[in-house]
Amino acid sequence: xxxxxxxxxxxxxxxxxxxxxxxxxxxxxxxxxxxxxxxxxxxxxxxxxxxxxxxxxxxxxxxxxxxxxxxxxxxxxxxxxxxxxxxxxxxxxxxxxxxxxxxxxxxxxxxxxxxxxxxxxxxxxxxxxxxxxxxxxxxxxxxxxxxxxxxxxxxxxxxxxxxxxxxxxxxxxxxxxxxxxxxxxxxxxxxxxxxxxxxxxxxxxxxxxxxxxxxxxxxxxxxxxxxxx
Amino acid sequence: xxxxxxxxxxxxxxxxxxxxxxxxxxxxxxxxxxxxxxxxxxxxxxxxxxxxxxxxxxxxxxxxxxxxxxxxxxxxxxxxxxxxxxxxxxxxxxxxxxxxxxxxxxxxxxxxxxxxxxxxxxxx
Numbered sequence: 001x002x003x004x005x006x007x008x009x010x011x012x013x014x015x016x017x018x019x020x021x022x023x024x025x026x027x028x029x030x031x032x033x034x035x036x037x038x039x040x041x042x043x044x045x046x047x048x049x050x051x052x053x054x055x056x057x058x059x060x061x062x063x064x065x066x067x068x069x070x071x072x073x074x075x076x077x078x079x080x081x082x083x084x085x086x087x088x089x090x091x092x093x094x095x096x097x098x099x100x101x102x103x104x105x106x107x108x109x110x111x112x113x114x115x116x117x118x119x120x121x122x123x124x125x126x127x128x129x130x131x132x133x134x135x136x137x138x139x140x141x142x143x144x145x146x147x148x149x150x151x152x153x154x155x156x157x158x159x160x161x162x163x164x165x166x167x168x169x170x171x172x173x174x175x176x177x178x179x180x181x182x183x184x185x186x187x188x189x190x191x192x193x194x195x196x197x198x199x200x201x202x203x204x205x206x207x208x209x210x211x212x213x214x215x216x217x218x219x220x221x222x223x224x225x226x227x228x229x
Numbered sequence: 230x231x232x233x234x235x236x237x238x239x240x241x242x243x244x245x246x247x248x249x250x251x252x253x254x255x256x257x258x259x260x261x262x263x264x265x266x267x268x269x270x271x272x273x274x275x276x277x278x279x280x281x282x283x284x285x286x287x288x289x290x291x292x293x294x295x296x297x298x299x300x301x302x303x304x305x306x307x308x309x310x311x312x313x314x315x316x317x318x319x320x321x322x323x324x325x326x327x328x329x330x331x332x333x334x335x336x337x338x339x340x341x342x343x344x345x346x347x348x349x350x351x352x353x
Contacts, residue, residue, distance in 0.1 A: 019294045037293040041300040048304060055305055062298030069299075071239040072292050073260035074246065075285035077267035081278065092343065093336045101332030108324045116316040126320055130328050133296050138258040148302030149310065153321050155300070160325045168326060169333060179336040187329035190292070210332075216261060223256040 006053065008061030015062065018043040032162035032195055038155055073134035080212045086205050094182055094206070098214040101186035102221055105130040125149040128218055129157050132189040135215040139222050154189070161188020162195040181206025186214040235284035238276075242267050 022039030048058055080087065087094065106127055113123040125145030128136035133154045140150035165184050174180060177200055184192040185207030193211060197204030246263025253262075270276035288295075303310075310317070 015297050016294075019297065035293075037296055037300065040294070040297055041303075044297060044301055045304055048301065055301065058301060059298060062301065065295045066298050068288070068295050070243040070246075070260045070263070071236070071284075072288040072295055074239055074242045074263040074267050075281070075288040077264045077271060078278070078281065078285040079289065080268055081271040084272070093339045096339045097332040097336040100335040101328050104331035105324055105328040108327045109320060112320045112323060116320065118313060118316060118320070122313065122317070126317070126324075129321060130325070133292070133299075135258065135261055137296075137299060138260055142255075142258060146302075146306060148299060148306055149317070151296055151299040152303055153317065156318065157321050157325050160322055161329070165325070165329050169329065172330075172333075174333050174337070176337070176340070178340065179333050182336045183329040183333035186332040187325050212264070216265070219257055219261045227256060 006057055008064065011058045011061035012064065014047060015040070015044060015065065018047075032159060032191065035155060035159055035191065038159075041152075069134050069137070073132075073138075076132065076134075076212050076215070079208055083205055083209055087209055090178060090206065090209075093178060094209055094213055097179075097182040098186050098210050099217050101183070101210075102130070102214050102217040105187070106218065106221060106225075121146060122149065126153055128222065129153040130187055130189065131215040131218045132211050135219055139219060143222065143226070155191065158188045158191025161192035165192060166195060166199060177202035178206050182210045185210025189214075232284055235281050238281055239284060239288075 018040040019036060021043060022034075022036030025039055026034045026036045044058075047053075048055065109126045109129065110123060113126060118126075121144065123145075124143040125140050125147075126149070127143060127145070128139040128150060130136075131139075131154070133151060136154045137147050137150050140147050161184060165188060166180075169175075169180050169183060174183070180199065181196050181203040184196045184203070189211050193204065193207040196207035242263045243260065245266055246261070247259035249262040249266065250257060250259035267276065267281070271278065
């Protein structure tokens with residue numbers, strides 16, 4: 001019975017179920033803290049631990065999902081193209097904001113990791129933590145970081161951004177919709193953007209554009225850094 | 230067939246991205262180059278939105294789901310991470326504020342400069 005159930009398709013079916021539960025909870029509780037992926041990971045993690053299933057068994061099915069991350073990243077070009085007019089109109093603020101934001105993100109991660117005595121592997125895992133998951137995980141792999149740490153750090157960063165950044169910016173009297181949108185999207189990618197959309201149409205569009213542009217900037221900075229160092 | 234064809238185009242773009250990554254010596258990830266390539270193809274009209282739209286939207290809408298296996302990789306690392314967990318969270322928290330602050334400050338500056346430039350033009 002156990003062997004019959006321990007198949008790749010079972011794990012795929014359970015993964016979809018866990019994510020569905022996460023989505024429903026998120027919709028019902030209406031709070032970004034209840035992130036569907038985080039809920040799904042906790043549920044699936046509990047199932048694997050309780051049934052004593054080795055991760056390799058799960059990955060026989062899960063690896064199939066990871067395969068689709070590349071086309072999912074390529075698909076990020078579509079929302080940028082759809083907002084082409086908005087991008088052209090605000091090209092300079094978006095490029096400059098995403099570039100400086102990415103530099104500060106990478107720089108502050110390196111500095112704080114040194115300060116807290118975290119090793120190089122962990123530092124490399126956290127360097128791309130502000131950008132969208134598919135780009136961040138890929139960059140972490142290139143740098144020799146631990147990709148699961150990067151994936152989770154990216155979600156947590158998104159949650160911090162979605163929950164705290166709107167109030168933080170308001171506190172600093174930063175209210176211009178273009179500025180708020182670019183700041184949230186650069187610092188906390190799609191999870192933050194889901195909150196920026198609630199603030200207003202311009203905030204949402206700017207934040208959405210900043211996801212792709214900041215991802216690109218960070219990829220270039222990391223590649224440049226790797227070439228120089 | 231439509232969805233299958235769209236999926237085929239997306240996979241082809243992924244392959245092209247990997248080839249480009251190889252061409253630049255692996256300095257940029259293939260998926261990012263694939264994304265840039267698709268953006269350029271859309272802008273030049275060589276690729277129409279209708280060639281990829283529904284399948285791309287499916288991936289965008291459900292992107293997070295595909296990261297579930299990546300997140301579960303943490304199970305094998307948990308013991309190793311336990312002593313540094315608090316510090317990792319703190320780094321994430323502080324850098325998120327700093328990043329947003331830097332981006333907001335830069336945008337504010339650029340917008341102010343642009344406005345001043347526009348005003349000067351009007352006066353001149």
